[in-house]
Amino acid sequence: MEFRLLGMVSVDTLEGPLSLGPAKRRSLLAALLLSVNTPVPVTRLTDCLWDDAPPLHARSVIQGHVSRIRALLADGDAAAYGVELATLGDAYALRSPETLLDSHRFEELLALAREQRDARDAVAMLKDALSLWQGPALAGTFPGPALQAAAHSLEESRVAAVEQLARAHTTLGEHDQAAAVLRTVAAAHPMREPLAASLMAALYRAGRQSEALDWFHRTRRLLVDELGVDPGSELTQVHALILRGDPLPQDGPDTPADPVAAPPPEHPGPTGSSDGRASDGSSLPAPELRTGDAVPAPARSGPVALPPLVDLSYPKDLLPRAPRGFHGREAELAALTRAAAAEGPICLVTGLPGVGKTALAVQWAHRNADMFPDGLLFADLRGFSDTGEPALTEVLREFLPALGVPPRRVPESASAAAALFRSLTHRRRLLVVLDNVRDSATVRALLPGGADCVTLVTSRHRLDGLVASEAASAVPLDSLEPQDGTELLAGVLGKDRILAEPEAARRLTELCGGLPLALRVTAARLAGRPQRTLAELADELADERSRLTYLDVDDTSVSAALRLTVQQLPPDALHQFTRLGHHPGSHFDPFTAAALAGTTPRAAAAALERLAAAHLVTETAAGRWELHDLVRLYARTLDPGSGREALTGVLDHYIATALAAADTAQPGGEPCFTLPDGFRRPAAVRDFTDRASAMHWLATEREDLALAVVAARAAGLDDRAWRIILLQWPQVVWRVRDNWVPLLNIALECARAQGDPYAQSRVLTLLGWVLSEEGRPAEALALLELSPPLARQAGDRLGEATALINLAVVEAAQGDLETALESCARAIVLAREESDAHTEMLALQHLARIQLTAGRPREALRSARTALDLGPEHEEAARRALLLTVSGEARLALGADDEAVLLLDQAAEEAERAGYDEGAVRALATLLRVRPGEGYRKRYEEAVRRISDDG
Structure with a gap:
């Protein structure tokens, strides 16, 4: 949960922003947040909501808004975040951790930025602070004096932050950036002279003298025209200095010293210089280095004198050999090369187990070894190993000797060894490869100190912390494309064997999901058996139940690689992962994941984030995840006994969601309203705001709904299967010629297997109508004639009416107009007896069409008018368009x-x-x-x- 004041006043949650409603309610919430954890009297709240005499019922209005805000916060699970809206006598207090308030985080970042000695750190913090602003402060509230004053105060803080950021950029010599951040706020406050002066100074320092002078004249004209005054001394002084071409003081004339200090010199002290000489020109004695001391960083200019402890006879290359049979990945290799061109870069290669992260890193290192004349360091940090991670000193005892430090001179403490490593790498061109990293903290301790060094990290986790704090460049690694997969097989088996069975080789690549580890295991199985064909192994791998078993050879297997990652998951993420293996579809969202795991969408979303960070699931779009095929098979093996429970949960989720979608897409037209025995309502059902969102969900989920039907049939859950198919009827109606017959035939089989006349009638009605629209009237008539009696047997009068309507359409198409008119008339009677205007309108629409075909235009016009007179609440756009069309044709x-x-x-x-x-x-x-x-x-x-x- 997050409260926002810096922009539109809002409350954001994992499920999205809460619907706060009118401006008065936002104003009340803003007033409480501005005094968070402090009682706010009703009188002050009244002042915030009305700027003149409040109404007599003002207290009641405030109470109503408070009640609604409490309800909204409860919907957002406020208690879990320590948020409470309390009544304290004649006052209200919103109790909340201040960190949930964006304005508080803004002020904290400003305070931290002022404390930084390094201007670079200050710039980063100030940018983070200003990024919290999403628009004018307290937007969407009632513009009374009280809240306007508060908004003005917040805006003043924002302007001060922009000025502070500009000064930090100036300290770093980044004058163009300083001008850029100042220009926007100066344009918004055109008569604020200190801002104009700062912008002029930044433009002048950036070599843009004419722009600086132009800004002065623009500001002067505004001051004269609007206020009738001349520019003040600060502005005129900057103007004069620019005209003379004089250098400006660091902070401009008559302004306080920059609160952001410049970086301290690397060798402070009055007696030393960067060339190792005293102030009188004599040589300074080299300091004696003791075990545990850090080597002073050499100066940024002049020759580098290595400390006495360095022995260059030690090896500088710790890389393993280049991977054999490496193919493809040209895009990722190029991405690493681009990332390595930055200053002091950290390149982060991430991906799921077995995708080839180490191979990519080592391959790139060997290709670009000439870029790093001072050393190629490599360490396997075993972040996902049963043997555990090596200690930091263990890694440094490999690195420091490679840089020339004798083993006996390596400091004992980890901190001293790390400091020595940073010092020795300060002016070198060095590559450091850190393989199999589990967390960001491990990497930070092993970063080299030089701007010309490159650190290449591989991990199964995303290591978002490293991206955020160290600006690491992420290079995510995905499965191999089929062509590269077959090339990998050819590298082990030989091209002749692949060319002999190209289709089987491609099939093997697909069954391995393009995962290099799986492909190498497959190649190893075939390499020692030249008489065995690729097609034979592909047939064995095609069986999902035994596929992982075949992808296991000696000490290498897909299952073992995945196990090392999975065993580090927290319990909630592990539970979610095991249930995802039983998902019958190809993708899932938090609602689907929650149904599989028996949790809430919020808990599922949190678990999915953890799984995505570990590259066990992939987010392909916002809120939409997928599992690699082999990962799915592995997840299924972890808790096979939960398969039926997970499947039933997701099937019931699909039923509940499809019901909601159908109700939104076609209000009042739901053809399937009975729920199966033992139905378990999900913890939460997706809310569709309009027809478009409901139809989009039905279209997007069509493939997964079909896969769910297949799984339901295999599990003997026919009662769920036919419902999932039938509940897609709005999409069937909308896209009737989109090959629905095979799926509807499955629904009919399920309904007949259940012996359920209601289900049979409903499916026959929809299937018959689809067949008629596909131009197969004879087949449609044979099925539709069976539907009304089954509906009567089930006591489903509305179902009977719908069946008669569809039957009438086919009868009319076959030329039997009188029978068709009778069927429509009977359907109208049934709909009216059930007081169902929606079905009555549908029957009248088709009756009008048939009457027009029968040469009775006046009757057709009357039927269409009767349908339209039933009221707009029963209309939907398509139905109304058809009724207007038949009315127009009748008029013709x-x-x-x-x-x-x-x-x-x-x-x-x-x-x-x-x-x-x-x-x-x-x-x-x-x-x-x-x-x-x-x-x-x-x-x-x-x-x-x-x-x-x-x-």
């Missing part, structure tokens, strides 16, 4: 062309706005027959093209 049949064109034009426009291209095509096609020269052709062709593009 009656000879009222002008009225017809108006109705058809309205139908086309409403269909286009709703994205209902089929409806637009129907209305526009009729318009083209009546008004061929009215410009409808282009709209018609575009709608047809969109339908074609959608498949």
Whole structure:
């Protein structure tokens, strides 16, 4: 949870921002946050909400807003963060850790920046502080005097921070950056003379004299025109110095000293110089180095004199040999080269176990060895090993001798050894490869001290801390592409063997998921068995139940590599990981993960973040994760007994979510409202805000819903399977020609296996309608004739009405118009008896269409008008467009062309706005027959093209 005052007043949670409502409520919350942990009297709150005489019921209004804020905070799980809105007599107090408040964190960062001796550190902190601002302070609140004063005070702090940042940039000689940060705030405060003076000074120091003078004249004109005064002494003094071309003082004239101190000299003291001589020119004696002392850093200029303890006869190359059979990864190698070009870079190679991180790092190191004449250091930090990580001194006892320090001269303490390492690497061009790192702290202790050194880190974790604190450049490593995977196999097995079975080689690469470790194990299995074909091994790997077993040879296996990562997971992340293995789909979000694990979406999201940091799951889009195939198989082996429970949980999640999506996409039109026996409602169900979001979810999840159906059938959960299929009906209706028949046939099989007449009727109704839309009327009629009796048997009168409507459509298409009219009339009676206006409207729409086909335009017009008169609350865009179209066609049949064109034009426009291209095509096609020269052709062709593009 986070409270924001620096911009729109808001409360952010893991689930998104809370809906605070009107400006008065935001104002009340802002007033409480500005005095967080302090009682705020009702009288002061009243002043914040009204700037003149408050209403008589002001106290009641405040109480109502307080009550609503309490409810919102409860929804955001405020208690878990130590947040409470308390009533204290005639006052309210919002109790909260101050760290949850962005304005508090802003002030903390400012204070820390002022304490920094290194201007670089100050710049980083000030940038972080200013990044908290998302707009004008206290935006969205009632603009009364009390809150305006508070907003002004916060804005003053922001301006002061910008000025402080500019001074820090100036200290570093970064004058263009200083001018850039000052220009925006100076433009927002054009008559603030100190700001204008600072900006002029920054522009002048950056060599932009004309811009500096232009800013002076602009400010002078504003002051004269708006206030009738001339510029003050500070501004005129800077102007005069610029005109004379004189150097400006570091902080400008008449301004206080810079609070951000410049970096201290590396060799303080009045008697020494960078060339090792005393102030009188005589040589200074070299200090005696004792064990445990750090070597003083050499000066930044002049020749480097190595300390006496260094013996250059020691080896400087600790790299392992270059990996055999290395293929591909050109993009990642190039990314490492680019990252290494920075000053003192840290390059971070991350990825899941077995993806080839070490091979990439070592390969790059060997390719670029000439860049590092002073040494190539390598250490396996065993961050994911059963043997445990080496001590820091153990690693330094390898590094320091490689730099020429005799083993007996290596300091005993880790801190002294690390200091000596940093000193010896200060002016060298050195590569340090730290392999298998578990956390950022380990890396920091082993960073070399020189700006010309490169540190290359590999880890199964993302090491976000290293990116944040050390500006490490991340190079994530993914699975190999199929071509590179087959090249890796060829490197071990020989090209002739791969060329003999190219399809089998590609299949092996796919079954190994492009994971280099799995491919090497596969190649090792085949290398010693020349008589065995690649196709035979591919057939064995195709069985998921035994695939991991085949990917195990001697001391190398995919399972062992994954185990070393998984064993370090905290219990909640481990529980989530084991349940993800039973997910039948290809991707998951926090709601799906929560259903698998029996937790909440918030807990699942936290666990997924941990798993993503360990590269066990991959976030492919915001809030959307995937598992590598081999990782999924491994996860499934960890807790096989939980498989049915996890599957049932995710199936019930899909049912609950699809119900919510269908209800949002087609309010009142839900065809499946009974829940299966033993249904377990998820802890939370996704909330769809509109039809578009609901339809997007149904479209995005279609593949995973189909996979869930297959898993449900295999587990004997047919009652879940047919519901998951049927609940996709809004998407079926919207994209009816999108190959739904195979899935609906599975639903029919499941319903018949259950012996459930309700389910059979519902599936037959939808399947028959889809077949009719696909131009298969005979098949549709055979199925639809079975549906009404089954619905009557189940007591599902609305289901019977819907079945009769779909049956009428097919009967009409077959030319049996009278029977079709009777079916529609019966459906209308059933809908009215059930008081279901939505179904009645649907029946009237089809009745009107059939009446028009039968040559009864007046009856068709009357039926369409009756449907539209049922009220807009029962309409949806597609239905209304179709009713307007049939009304227009009926008017044409009656000879009222002008009225017809108006109705058809309205139908086309409403269909286009709703994205209902089929409806637009129907209305526009009729318009083209009546008004061929009215410009409808282009709209018609575009709608047809969109339908074609959608498949």
